[in-house]
Amino acid sequence: MKEITIQVPEIFSVEEAGHFxxxxxxxxxxxxxxxxLDFSNCQFIDSTGLGVIVSSHKKCMESGGGMKLKSLNRNVFKVFELTRLTNVFEIL
Known part of the structure; x- marks a missing residue:
């Protein structure tokens, strides 16, 4: 199983979502x-960023893969917690 690490942008909003x-x-x-997904540099994520991560995760799952998240700061973790995405993703 080959796993690739992707750095999440510092401000993960609509401007970065398409490229990501x-x-x-x-x-x-x-x-x-x-x-x-390495969130060590990410300070903010909006609904567009969340949507891209969720849809990408779904695409991975359909292919038999998945996504793990690491190094979420308190504010970013809180967004995942409030949206109940902590139940969807493995957060390291």
Whole structure:
């Protein structure tokens, strides 16, 4: 199982969402279906960023893979907690 680590942008909002989605989908299309999203630099995530992560996760799951998240700061973790996405993702 090959897992690729992707750095999440510092401000993960609508401006970065399209590029991030295409980056992940390109990896999925080339056969990589296991991802570790590194949030160590991410200070803020909005609903568009969350939507991209959720839809990318769904695409991975459909292919037999998945996504793990790591290094979420308190504010970003709180967003995942409030949206109950802590029940969806494995957070390291």
């Amino acid at each position: 989605r295409e980056h992940v989908r390109a990896h999925i299309n080339s056969g990589t279906i296991h991802f570790l």
